[in-house]
Amino acid sequence: APLSSAGPVRTTCPYCGVGCGVLALPDGKGGAAVAGDPTHPANLGRLCSKGSALGETLGLGSRVLHPLKRNAAGDYDRVSWDVALDAVADGLKTIIAEHGPEAVAFYLSGQLLTEDYYVANKLMKGFIGSPHVDTNSRLCMSSTVAGQRRVFGSDTVPGSYEDLDCADLIVLVGSNTAWCHPVLFRRIQQNRAERGAKVVVIDPRVTATAEDSDLVLPLKPGSDGALFAGLLVHLTDQGLTDATYLANHTAGFDETLANARAIAPDMAAVASHTGLKLADIAAFYALWAGTPAVVTAWSQGVNQSAQGTDKVAAILHCHLATGRIGRPGGGPFSLTGQPNAMGGREVGGLANMLAAHMNYTPAEIDRVGRFWNAPNMARHEGLKAVAMLDAVAEKRIRALWVMATNPAVSLPRADHVLSALKGLDLFVVSENVISNDTLRGEPDFILPAAAWGEKDGTVTNSERRISRQRAFLALPGEARPDWWIICEVARRLGFAQAFNYPDASEIYVEHATLSAFENEGSRDFDIGAHSMLDRRAYDALNPVQWPVPAGRPLGTPRLFADGNFYTPDRRASLKPLATPALAATVSEEFPLVLNTGRIRDQWHTMTRTGLSPKLGAHISEPSVYVNPADAIRYGLTAGGFARIENGHGAVVLKVALDAGVPQGSLFAPIHWSAETASHARIGAAVQPLCDPFSGQPEMKATPSRILPV
Ligand code: SF4
Numbered sequence: 016a017p018l019s020s021a022g023p024v025r026t027t028c029p030y031c032g033v034g035c036g037v038l039a040l041p042d043g044k045g046g047a048a049v050a051g052d053p054t055h056p057a058n059l060g061r062l063c064s065k066g067s068a069l070g071e072t073l074g075l076g077s078r079v080l081h082p083l084k085r086n087a088a089g090d091y092d093r094v095s096w097d098v099a100l101d102a103v104a105d106g107l108k109t110i111i112a113e114h115g116p117e118a119v120a121f122y123l124s125g126q127l128l129t130e131d132y133y134v135a136n137k138l139m140k141g142f143i144g145s146p147h148v149d150t151n152s153r154l155c156m157s158s159t160v161a162g163q164r165r166v167f168g169s170d171t172v173p174g175s176y177e178d179l180d181c182a183d184l185i186v187l188v189g190s191n192t193a194w195c196h197p198v199l200f201r202r203i204q205q206n207r208a209e210r211g212a213k214v215v216v217i218d219p220r221v222t223a224t225a226e227d228s229d230l231v232l233p234l235k236p237g238s239d240g241a242l243f244a245g246l247l248v249h250l251t252d253q254g255l256t257d258a259t260y261l262a263n264h265t266a267g268f269d270e271t272l273a274n275a276r277a278i279a280p281d282m283a284a285v286a287s288h289t290g291l292k293l294a295d296i297a298a299f300y301a302l303w304a305g306t307p308a309v310v311t312a313w314s315q316g317v318n319q320s321a322q323g324t325d326k327v328a329a330i331l332h333c334h335l336a337t338g339r340i341g342r343p344g345g346g347p348f349s350l351t352g353q354p355n356a357m358g359g360r361e362v363g364g365l366a367n368m369l370a371a372h373m374n375y376t377p378a379e380i381d382r383v384g385r386f387w388n389a390p391n392m393a394r395h396e397g398l399k400a401v402a403m404l405d406a407v408a409e410k411r412i413r414a415l416w417v418m419a420t421n422p423a424v425s426l427p428r429a430d431h432v433l434s435a436l437k438g439l440d441l442f443v444v445s446e447n448v449i450s451n452d453t454l455r456g457e458p459d460f461i462l463p464a465a466a467w468g469e470k471d472g473t474v475t476n477s478e479r480r481i482s483r484q485r486a487f488l489a490l491p492g493e494a495r496p497d498w499w500i501i502c503e504v505a506r507r508l509g510f511a512q513a514f515n516y517p518d519a520s521e522i523y524v525e526h527a528t529l530s531a532f533e534n535e536g537s538r539d540f541d542i543g544a545h546s547m548l549d550r551r552a553y554d555a556l557n558p559v560q561w562p563v564p565a566g567r568p569l570g571t572p573r574l575f576a577d578g579n580f581y582t583p584d585r586r587a588s589l590k591p592l593a594t595p596a597l598a599a600t601v602s603e604e605f606p607l608v609l610n611t612g613r614i615r616d617q618w619h620t621m622t623r624t625g626l627s628p629k630l631g632a633h634i635s636e637p638s639v640y641v642n643p644a645d646a647i648r649y650g651l652t653a654g655g656f657a658r659i660e661n662g663h664g665a666v667v668l669k670v671a672l673d674a675g676v677p678q679g680s681l682f683a684p685i686h687w688s689a690e691t692a693s694h695a696r697i698g699a700a701v702q703p704l705c706d707p708f709s710g711q712p713e714m715k716a717t718p719s720r721i722l723p724v
Contacts, residue, residue, distance in 0.1 A: 024487035025052055027474055028066045029126065029467040030618045032351030033057055033198045034476025035066055036558065039468065039487045046073050047468065047487060055558055057176060057476055063197035064616050064630060071627040073468060073488070079449040080492025083461040091461065096493060096503070099460050103416075104507030106441040106459070110414045111143065116391065118413045119441075120147035120403055123364055124420035125155060125353025128472030128484060130522040131497035132355070133362040134514060135418065136370055138505045140363065141389030142513065146375075146397030147412060149366040151420045152359050153400035153710060155315070155352040158323025160360060160368075161709035163349075165324065165590065166331045167575070168582030169539035170360055170372060174310065174346040175478045175560065175572045180206050181344040184306035186215045186299075188239060188330065189316015189715075191222040194615040196314070196350050196477075200224065213306070215299055217242065218316055220610060220682055221675035230298055233677060234289040236608050236716045240322060240595035241288035242296075243329035245279035247272060249300045250336055260338035264578030267589035271332055274591030288595060303333070308344035315352060315612065319715050321598035324708040328592065335587050341576035350477050357475040361540055361561075362526060366397035367710075371530040372540035386532050387513065399710030401427060401703045408435035416443040418497055419464065421620040423452040424688040427712045428663050429698035445497055448622045452688045452696065463494040467623075470496045472519045475561070479571075481542070482558040498522055520553035531565065539581050544568045598704040598713045601679070605661050605718035607645070608680045611697050612715070617686040625691060637687040637695040639721070640673035642680070650723050659683070661719040664699035670723075681721060 023038035036055020040048045049070040053060035082099035083091040110118050121139050123132060132150075139148045160170045167173075179185060179202050192200040204227055206212040214228040217239065225231045234242060250256050251272055261268050279285045282296050289296070303309055311334065317326045331347050339345040351357055363370040373379035375396050384392040398406055404426060406412040415436070423433040429452075436442055436456030444458040447466040454461065468488045475481050498519060505514035516522050524546060531543025543565040548556070559570040580587045601608060616633035618624040625631065639659060641651055651657050651670045658667050659681060668683060676682050687695040702717040 024485050025483070026485045026487065027354070027482045028062070028069065029354050029484070029623070030065050031196055032353055032356060032477040033196050034354060034474060034480060034482055035062055035198055036482065037062070037066060037069065041487050045075065045488065046070060055482070057478070057480060057558070058198045061198045061201060064633070065618055065624060068624070068627040068630050071629060072623045074626065075491050077448050077450070077622070077626065078466070078491060078494070079446055079461055079463045080494060081463060082493065085457065085459050089457065099462060100503045100507055103443050103460055104504050107143070107414055107504070107508065110440055114413055116144040117147060118411070119143060119145050120398070120412045120415050122400065122403065122415060122417045122420065122422060123148065123150040123359065124418055125150065125152045125356040125359055126419040127355060127359065127497055128470065128474060128519070129355060129358035129362060129526065130472040130519040131418070131501065132359045132364050133370065133522055133526045134498050134501045134505070136363040137387060138501055138510070138514070140369065140393040141384065141387045142391055142505065142508070142510045144391030144393055146366060146393035146395055147403060148364065148397060149400045149403050150359050150364040151400070151422070151425060152353060152356040152364060154319065154425060154712065154714065155356050156318050156349060157365060157711045158318040158320065158706055158709040159327050159349040160365065161324040161706070162327025162331060165708070166328055166335070166587055167580050168588065169580070171539045171574055171581070172349055172477065172479055173341045173573060173575045174348050176202065177572065178310050178344050178346060178348065179203050181308065182206065182212055182310040183308040183344065184213045184215070184302055186217065186303065186309065186311040187224060188217045188311060188313040190312060190314035190350055191218070191224050191612065192314070192350065193223040193227065195352070195613050197615070199350065213302060215302065219677055219680060230295065230302070232291055232295055232299060234291050236610070236680065237320065237322070237597035238289040238595055239317060239326045240329045240592050241279050241285055243333055244275035244592060245282065245285035245296070246300055246303060246333050247275045247336060248279055250304055250333065253304055255304050256336045257338035260578060261336060264580070264586055265335055265589055266584065266586040268336065270591055271589040278592065278594060307339060309339060310344065310346060310348050312348040312350050314350040316715060318711055319713060320711070321704050321706050321713040322593060322595060323706045323711050325592040328590065332589050335589065341573045346573070355474040357477065357479065358473060361475060366399050366403070372538050382533055383529070386529050399705070401705055401710065401712055404432050404435050407439060410438065413439060414441035415439055416445070417453060418445040421451050421453045421622070421688070423456055424620045424696055424698050425685065426698060427701040427703040427714065429696055430664050445500055451620065451622055451690055455689070462500050463492060464500065465490055465494045465496045469494065473523060479560045480558050481561060483556050518550065520548065520550045523553060524548055539574070597716045599702060599718050601718045605720050606679070607719050607721060609659060609661070609700060609717040609719040610680055610682045610715045611685050611701060612682065614684045614686065617684070619686065620688050621686045621691055637668050637684060637692050638671040639668040640671050640676045640682040641721070642676045642678045643672045643674060644678050646670065646672055649721050651721065652723070656724045658722045658724045659700055659719050661700055661702070661717055663702050663717065666697055666700050667694040667724060681719065
């Protein structure tokens with residue numbers, strides 16, 4: 016039982032994609048003492064500042080504890096679960112009857128547990144018959160998904176965190192790992208200190224990560240593809256490609272190399288694209304070429320780009336050309352942003368995928384439909400996040416259910432998003448907190464969802480490791496797990512038989528069974544060994560890296576060293592890149608590039624980390640970080656206020672000087688909202704331009720201007 020007094024409960028941190036194991040010891044008064052779990056392979060007992068402060072975030076003061084219904088005056092009345100669930104189901108039925116199933120959509124979150132995600136996707140894609148399920152993971156790593164699917168034929172991270180311990184060279188691209196994946200950064204630092212591993216940091220902004228590195232490459236925004244195209248050319252010209260691996264296990268190398276030569280024929284061309292010094296490019300290429308045990312890891316600087324898919328592919332091309340993949344200490348590595356971005360991918364949380372990594376092909380639609388005995392399978396890909404909210408604004412989508420995320424802060428053009436939400440015929444929000452910016456969008460119903468520490472399920476971290484989140488606190492008020500809320504609505508829509516789960520373990524077992532259903536090694540995601548788990552075994556589940564097929568219960572640390580991929584011909588598919596460039600370039604009117612990102616001690620929109628005084632002490636207020644030369648140029652003073660504006664929106668922030676921000680750029684954190692600092696919601700000033708393959712918006716390069724106020 017999760018509320019055992021026998022000792023600490025083993026669970027998993029609810030913040031970043033490192034997925035650290037946590038020991039939580041309830042105090043019997045609604046709180047808990049928290050420590051790192053020394054047995055969890057992701058963190059081996061370590062926690063960062065955010066994880067260490069989890070115990071400070073468990074109070075109920077900001078929680079929504081009962082179902083709420085909006086009345087004619089715009090206030091909220093407490094209603095029973097039956098009243099709320101009946102009304103949500105009736106509202107969905109009415110809109111489906113009048114406008115068809117594609118008039119309804121779910122917007123989910125990498126904060127949900129895999130079991131919540133699974134039933135949401137099953138309901139929408141198999142029973143309601145709409146493909147419009149997307150998730151805030153679209154803002155996180157969907158370019159990696161698209162890049163890996165293009166090249167590998169599957170959304171597979173080949174390596175393990177252990178590779179960061181035994182690599183001789185670690186290249187961090189577009190990642191402030193020291194702040195955003197701190198426990199992994201400590202592993203990298205340890206490798207550097209004890210084994211002498213070299214660290215290269217590639218990022219336009221010189222961050223805390225660069226302070227502990229051997230080479231810093233502050234390239235121009237948007238030029239990563241040119242740097243890696245140039246590396247591919249260099250490796251070829253130096254005779255360092257693996258001809259046997261290329262011949263036996265890849266397709267498309269010649270066209271890809273010709274394209275790389277057109278983009279970056281030599282280091283001078285790379286210097287022209289990237290603005291880097293020739294000597295630094297040469298040093299990086301020599302290090303990469305001369306170090307077989309190299310991990311190239313990336314995060315949002317690569318993903319949050321209108322060319323994110325190509326950037327990911329450019330990195331994968333270099334690893335494939337040298338056969339440096341799936342080997343201890345060698346391979347490409349996506350650092351996922353959210354605690355369960357990968358678990359959501361596994362069950363089809365993205366609008367362009369079905370459950371168990373299946374695609375919208377006729378055969379796979381049929382397979383999922385037969386497994387679910389689904390009456391109304393969606394037949395084509397759904398709308399991705401930015402397009403989904405545009406469809407809401409245009410009333411093509413009339414009912415939206417938002418779960419565990421705050422799109423009125425986090426999506427590009429956040430003001431537009433907020434006004435679109437207000438126009439919905441039916442707007443439902445499942446939430447932990449009583450107040451946030453999305454709730455200003457006037458939902459018809461606010462449904463109280465269980466929070467971290469109160470719910471049971473699984474999450475998957477950046478190294479494909481499935482871990483249990485376990486409850487150690489009682490459900491407060493009338494809060495319920497997300498999976499329960501979804502299943503109750505499904506029951507009222509007439510689908511009781513397919514959503515009759517007594518607990519999360521049976522959902523997980525169904526998910527595991529689907530992953531192995533008619534899958535004789537044709538898909539990467541297979542956890543068939545878990546299809547026989549009973550409740551006790553599910554409760555005791557140890558962290559394990561998928562695939563976990565029948566007969567391999569200890570999972571799979573690495574893939575692809577054997578050259579077997581998931582494309583139809585089993586070869587990795589290399590393809591030419593578009594010419595590297597930003598989606599929108601600066602102009603006389605908007606001469607600066609606005610970059611957005613995380614700070615060390617806050618998480619997303621601060622609804623949990625904002626409760627910790629300790630975390631608030633690191634950076635207590637939102638600022639725009641400006642290069643000192645630009646501050647002089649634009650008449651800005653440190654500590655004064657400035658207005659950032661562009662064609663999408665405007666924000667007002669305090670000015671902080673930061674020589675690590677390159678001239679011509681601004682940096683602003685993503686965390687503050689209208690709730691926590693009026694006029695500081697940076698999403699209002701982020702452009703909605705998206706990668707054509709992944710649909711991920713370019714959130715790190717919006718042309719803008721800045722004015723003192
Ligand atoms: Fe949590 Fe990430 Fe920190 Fe680990 S590194 S404790 S998962 S926030």
